[in-house]
Amino acid sequence: MGVGIQVENVNAWYGKSQALHDINLKVEANHATALIGPSGCGKSTFIRCLNRMHETTPEARVEGKVKIGELDAYDGTSPTQLRRRIGMVFQKPNPFPTMSIYDNVAAGLKLNGYRDKKHLDEIVERSLKSSALWEEVKDSVHKKSGASLSGGQQQRLCIARALAVEPEVLLMDEPCSALDPISTGKIEELIFELKAQYTIVIVTHNMQQAARVAEYTGFFLLGRLIEYDKTEKIFTNPSDKRTEDYITGRFG
């Protein structure tokens, strides 16, 4: 089951330049939350703070409090422990090129030392089914490499890989930006189904996509969270002038 995320006074830097200013936000469990805003506004940086991926960039640093359910992300939790509970899907599909489809999905468990072959088989099948890829690849999970799939399939493979470690939260950083409309449609349907089990935070440049998949939407501008509300409210009756300008296409 998904858990909620509570973010308090998060600031983030790359070297000396501040990328996030005082972000406060509550993500509802088992809902999809979309983050929109122009390029460079900090939405990607923000979700990378949630699973402590931000700090892997040289000279990057974070301050503030992030709670994933009951777990304090920055206090008494190691990044690896945290990331096992938070799946992440990246902008460009990034399957492991040396591994078969099966091994890609099982990678998170195998590389963390899990060896029970029978249980792995079940998990791989279940994860590929949840990411709507099973029917297309079931005959070649061992034979084909993850890199031999099409872009859309690769992205669904990456989603399966993230789901295999049974996370509570799924972070998606513009998961459809490298995909064609048909693959995008499939991933959006998927997000709809996954909401039942996971809390989803999705960064997107596509406002229609935000409107289609998310119950809540946050609007970022220049490293600040300008407005955060029900998606419907953001797109029909935003309370901030800047949000309105952005969603009506007056800038950005």
Place this chain on the structure above:
Amino acid sequence: MRSNCPAKSKIGNTSFPRHATAFTNGVWLGTGTAFALIAIFGYLVYKGIGSINLSFLTQTPKPPGELGGGMANAIAGSVLILAIASLLGVPVGIGAGIYLAEYGRNRFGDTIRFVSDVLNGVPSIVIGIVAYAIVVLRQKHFSALAGGVALAIMMVPTITRTTEEMLLLVPNALREAAFGLGVPQWRTTLSIVLRTATSGIITGVMLAFARVAGETAPLLFTAFGNQFWNWRLDQPTAALPLQIFTYAISPYDDWHRQAWAGALVLIILIVSAVAAVRIAVRRGTLGGVA
């Protein structure tokens, strides 16, 4: 619009022959290189094949002036010395390369890079002297071990730098993918980054191996050479390049012929070792996950 058209067609006209010239040049250069390689190998075969026979491959050298005998002990000695060199040099080189690529973006890393580049340019005879000083003088023996150490020192910088380059070519997206699954950094390095870069690293290792396999100078006062069989690590040991050197500068025609044969055997050994490793690695990486 109209003024653009003639200019455009002009570019079109001139660029076609230019491409053609570049292409022909490429073909010529390619053929030239291939020709040079084939010529060297062909000449070696021509000079050496006649003297390769069973006794050459199974016997030890005869005393000066006597006909016959062979380089069996030198072939074995080379295999022994190269095995020692690889056992010492490959892990150190790959380890240093991993450190530089994954953790070495600091002053210490820069120092290692600098030292390794300098080491790459040190004449092989000097490395022989170093091995003489640190192994031979201490053991009070010329030995296979000393020869192996000298060659290992020569292998390290090449392997280090190619490993680093190859690891840096692995897209960061793959590291992030593994981090995102909660895989610790050391595991990511070993199971994802290193695996993805395997074939490039193998190329570096093979380059270093092939280079030191033919080295004579660093063995002169480390392995020293031996007219007899030796399998002990702490005894003077024959090696193909040394034997070729000794025979080539000798006054006997039979030894000259054997030197050619030795050179041919050396090349064949290197080529087959490189090919065998490549095939083994290709089989290995197509299998499952580590």
